[in-house]
Amino acid sequence: xxxxxxxxxxxxxxxxxxxxxxxxxxxxxxxxxxxxxxxxxxxxxxxxxxxxxxxxxxxxxxxxxxxxxxxxxxxxxxxxxxxxxxxxxxxxxxxxxxxxxxxxxxxxxxxxxxxxxxxxxxxxxxxxxxxxxxxxxxxxxxxxxxxxxxxxxxxxxxxxxxxxxxxxxxxxxxxxxxxxxxxxxxxxxxxxxxxxxxxxxxxxxxxxxxxxxxxxxxxxxxxxxxxxxxxxxxxxxxxxxxxxxxxxxxxxxxxxxxxxxxxxxxxxxxxxxxxxxxxxxxxxxxxxxxxxxxxxxxxxxxxxxxxxxxxxxxxxxxxxxxxxxxxxxxxxxxxxxxxxxxxxxxxxxxxxxxxxxxxxxxxxxxxxxxxxxxxxxxxxxxxxxxxxxxxxxxxxxxxxxxxxxxxxxxxxxxxxxxxxxxxxxxxxxxxxxxxxxxxxxxxxxxxx
Amino acid sequence: xxxxxxxxxxxxxxxxxxxxxxxxxxxxxxxxxxxxxxxxxxxxxxxxxxxxxxxxxxxxxxxxxxxxxxxxxxxxxxxxxxxxxxxxxxxxxxxxxxxxxxxxxxxxxxxxxxxxxxxxxxxxxxxxxxxxxxxxxxxxxxxxxxxxxxxxxxxxxxxxxxxxxxxxxxxxxxxxxxxxxxxxxxxxxxxxxxxxxxxxxxxxxxxxxxxxxxxxxxxxxxxxxxxxxxxxxxxxxxxxxxxxxxxxxxxxxxxxxxxxxxxxxxxxxxxxxxxxxxxxxxxxxxxxxxxxxxxxxxxxxxxxxxxxxxxxxxxxxxxxxxxxxxxxxxxxxxxxxxxxxxxxxxxxxxxxxxxxxxxxxxxxxxxxxxxxxxxxxxxxxxxxxxxxxxxxxxxxxxxxxxxxxxxxxxxxxxxxxxxxxxxxxxxxxxxxxxxxxxxxxxxxxxxx
Numbered sequence: 001x002x003x004x005x006x007x008x009x010x011x012x013x014x015x016x017x018x019x020x021x022x023x024x025x026x027x028x029x030x031x032x033x034x035x036x037x038x039x040x041x042x043x044x045x046x047x048x049x050x051x052x053x054x055x056x057x058x059x060x061x062x063x064x065x066x067x068x069x070x071x072x073x074x075x076x077x078x079x080x081x082x083x084x085x086x087x088x089x090x091x092x093x094x095x096x097x098x099x100x101x102x103x104x105x106x107x108x109x110x111x112x113x114x115x116x117x118x119x120x121x122x123x124x125x126x127x128x129x130x131x132x133x134x135x136x137x138x139x140x141x142x143x144x145x146x147x148x149x150x151x152x153x154x155x156x157x158x159x160x161x162x163x164x165x166x167x168x169x170x171x172x173x174x175x176x177x178x179x180x181x182x183x184x185x186x187x188x189x190x191x192x193x194x195x196x197x198x199x200x201x202x203x204x205x206x207x208x209x210x211x212x213x214x215x216x217x218x219x220x221x222x223x224x225x226x227x228x229x230x231x232x233x234x235x236x237x238x239x240x241x242x243x244x245x246x247x248x249x250x251x252x253x254x255x256x257x258x259x260x261x262x263x264x265x266x267x268x269x270x271x272x273x274x275x276x277x278x279x280x281x282x283x284x285x286x287x288x289x290x291x292x293x294x295x296x297x298x299x300x301x302x303x304x305x306x307x308x309x310x311x312x313x314x315x316x317x318x319x320x321x322x323x324x325x326x327x328x329x330x331x332x333x334x335x336x337x338x339x340x341x342x343x344x345x346x347x348x349x350x351x352x353x354x355x356x357x358x359x360x361x362x363x364x365x366x367x368x369x370x371x372x373x374x375x376x377x378x379x380x381x382x383x384x385x386x387x388x389x390x391x392x393x394x395x396x397x398x399x400x401x402x403x404x405x406x407x408x409x410x411x412x413x414x415x416x417x418x419x420x421x422x423x424x425x426x427x428x429x430x431x432x433x434x435x436x437x438x439x440x441x442x443x444x445x446x447x448x
Numbered sequence: 449x450x451x452x453x454x455x456x457x458x459x460x461x462x463x464x465x466x467x468x469x470x471x472x473x474x475x476x477x478x479x480x481x482x483x484x485x486x487x488x489x490x491x492x493x494x495x496x497x498x499x500x501x502x503x504x505x506x507x508x509x510x511x512x513x514x515x516x517x518x519x520x521x522x523x524x525x526x527x528x529x530x531x532x533x534x535x536x537x538x539x540x541x542x543x544x545x546x547x548x549x550x551x552x553x554x555x556x557x558x559x560x561x562x563x564x565x566x567x568x569x570x571x572x573x574x575x576x577x578x579x580x581x582x583x584x585x586x587x588x589x590x591x592x593x594x595x596x597x598x599x600x601x602x603x604x605x606x607x608x609x610x611x612x613x614x615x616x617x618x619x620x621x622x623x624x625x626x627x628x629x630x631x632x633x634x635x636x637x638x639x640x641x642x643x644x645x646x647x648x649x650x651x652x653x654x655x656x657x658x659x660x661x662x663x664x665x666x667x668x669x670x671x672x673x674x675x676x677x678x679x680x681x682x683x684x685x686x687x688x689x690x691x692x693x694x695x696x697x698x699x700x701x702x703x704x705x706x707x708x709x710x711x712x713x714x715x716x717x718x719x720x721x722x723x724x725x726x727x728x729x730x731x732x733x734x735x736x737x738x739x740x741x742x743x744x745x746x747x748x749x750x751x752x753x754x755x756x757x758x759x760x761x762x763x764x765x766x767x768x769x770x771x772x773x774x775x776x777x778x779x780x781x782x783x784x785x786x787x788x789x790x791x792x793x794x795x796x797x798x799x800x801x802x803x804x805x806x807x808x809x810x811x812x813x814x815x816x817x818x819x820x821x822x823x824x825x826x827x828x829x830x831x832x833x834x835x836x837x838x839x840x841x842x843x844x845x846x847x848x849x850x851x852x853x854x855x856x857x858x859x860x861x862x863x864x865x866x867x868x869x870x871x872x873x874x875x876x877x878x879x880x881x882x883x884x885x886x887x888x889x890x891x892x893x894x895x896x
Contacts, residue, residue, distance in 0.1 A: 066539035091514035131579040
């Protein structure tokens with residue numbers, strides 16, 4: 001039996017039975033941007049405001065709500081594991097924005113600087129200075145101001161020497177980092193903050209092209225692993241006329257958004273010129289132990305975390321439609337984020353009844369989930385709970401993987417009801433089994 | 449029996465038996481800063497270079513090596529769990545550096561701006577402009593440049609309205625965030641980057657002082673949980689003459705470094721003025737559901753992650769001394785970081801023998817550890833392994849919790865040797881038990 005919630009419009013299955021998916025036709029977000037943005041704001045993925053949604057759309061860092069923050073954290077965590085688990089020889093580093101520690105500071109400083117605006121304003125307003133004095137002083141202030149980095153490559157190149165010692169001068173190895181960077185504007189004077197993920201891979205010159213292929217495959221597999229429609233993620237060789245100066249080859253990993261393809265990650269085979277430049281050409285410091293004493297080549301793998309978040313949100317949004325028996329068109333909106341990525345794994349709710357006791361059960365479960373690092377949503381705290389229909393519609397839009405309902409029955413028999421976001425099927429389970437069930441479900445999804 | 453490695457100077461117990469600790473007198477780092485800095489550079493906690501170690505000492509963000517990066521990640525992870533697990537109603541957010549989304553942008557923008565230096569330089573060098581035109585244009589460019597935030601408070605105040613809706617207008621709740629901020633310089637024109645942790649707690653006006661006490665206790669307990677000498681962490685009320693403008697009360701959590709106390713975290717009971725200001729005094733948007741429709745009061749808990757890293761490194765560094773039978777002074781340097789924080793939980797090494805087979809065992813174990821998220825150090829990859837004495841001395845300085853040695857014997861019997869950093873005792877264990885042993889050891893340390 002299918003029922004429809006008149007107020008909110010979604011349909012769902014209310015009795016257990018065969019899979020809901022087989023009964024309906026599924027379509028990908030047709031409209032594209034607008035429904036996605038509305039859902040992201042309504043369901044606490046991003047903060048409201050036109051400027052903020054515009055940042056989100058452009059793939060630069062925006063202000064995230066609680067769910068977006070958790071999704072972003074999960075994605076970053078997966079990226080770390082993927083690059084560091086892939087090989088014993090990838091090390092995490094943290095470099096400083098335009099470290100300015102002698103070597104290479106100028107080269108990597110990037111075109112942006114963090115200026116104390118009050119100092120500069122006060123300087124500009126000093127009447128007694130001539131124009132020439134003013135210009136000289138302002139340029140000096142600008143030079144002293146720390147650089148805001150444009151990418152994480154330079155930090156990794158600078159850390160190459162101690163890292164080479166760490167691995168006993170043996171190649172290949174990699175340095176990984178994630179953090180904020182600033183992209184220069186296109187002349188408007190308003191640069192944008194992006195969150196970069198960076199793997200800088202050092203290998204012997206003759207293997208650099210193979211490593212570029214290796215990392216392309218590895219990264220594309222990673223993106224697709226979490227996708228509902230993996231085919232929307234693709235890789236393509238950068239045409240020779242678009243190669244950056246240092247690079248002999250490049251590959252882009254892109255996502256086909258409803259409004260067109262955008263680049264999520266770029267891989268370059270960069271040679272050794274930048275490494276040599278950073279270390280002022282002192283070859284002896286850079287040589288590795290491979291008999292030929294060659295200077296390593298660099299393969300860089302640079303991603304945009306915020307655009308990655310948007311790609312997975314866009315990829316996961318499903319609007320499912322079907323006609324009911326009276327030929328009314330019913331619609332259900334679900335954010336089918338991958339179990340590992342989705343910010344809320346389980347929502348805890350209570351049905352009407354002896355509220356105090358039911359809440360105590362929920363609190364016990366919440367703590368159990370928190371200890372097992374399963375993020376749970378305390379739906380039972382809502383003082384004016386909506387109907388189960390409305391709740392399910394809301395949770396589907398939030399991407400909540402499972403909804404648990406504790407009822408009077410739970411107090412007597414220990415049984416509770418678990419609804420799956422992806423199948424809409426409701427199961428009965430014992431309260432002592434739910435944590436293990438969820439842990440297993442998520443870890444199976446992780447290894448697939 | 450005690451032996452001494454002549455070359456590196458440390459002493460250690462080489463046969464199993466009673467606890468090594470009982471035989472020696474333990475002293476805290478006497479010299480203070482220098483030995484700590486040297487160890488941090490030598491053991492890949494921070495990058496070399498005078499400017500970098502100076503940043504580290506000042507508690508601003510510096511460039512971290514692989515071990516420092518992992519320690520910092522672990523500490524941040526623990527902070528997240530601690531603030532979000534402490535209550536069902538703490539939500540993570542990500543705000544944008546000086547979001548500039550209408551309301552409050554001016555107030556919270558902070559005194560720093562990210563300027564495109566090339567644009568400004570080109571402007572300053574335009575000969576045809578009069579001084580007045582130049583000043584006007586430069587000020588305009590400065591205004592258009594995005595602000596670099598000085599703290600995370602403003603972002604949380606801006607997100608208060610959607611968050612209030614999320615919790616059904618019910619207090620108390622909190623918004624947590626961690627990220628880079630910029631501290632204005634003391635007039636030198638060179639601001640510093642710090643990594644802040646921020647919990648902004650919204651509660652009813654009459655409970656704000658109690659909440660300040662609650663969070664002080666909770667935070668101090670957290671710092672002390674990971675300490676070898678918990679008494680070096682302390683809290684003290686901010687004297688009334690040092691209160692910031694908005695605050696009615698303040699508390700500082702400090703660490704007694706060998707060179708004096710420094711503040712790790714500051715808690716303020718800030719009233720409602722900043723919240724009202726951010727939302728331009730529109731009280732109806734801010735009211736919560738507690739009968740009296742009051743405006744929430746704000747308690748802020750702001751920490752310095754980088755100084756926290758340094759506090760734990762300083763707290764964990766032990767130089768143990770004893771005289772041997774010939775009255776020679778032996779010294780052992782150990783970084784006794786808490787099992788949860790220490791970057792390397794286990795090092796995998798091989799003794800002399802059939803290298804290929806032994807390496808295969810190591811690789812299998814490494815993968816097992818990585819899957820269980822136990823960070824392991826591939827010591828077996830070293831092509832010119834030093835003696836076990838030297839290795840142990842190095843691992844002790846790195847803070848490696850356990851050292852596993854795979855030998856010919858492992859291939860025959862499945863038995864390997866496990867050495868504990870803290871007791872220096874060596875145990876024999878079956879290869880199938882080691883992962884479980886480590887997981888249990890770390891999780892027991894976590895719950896204590």
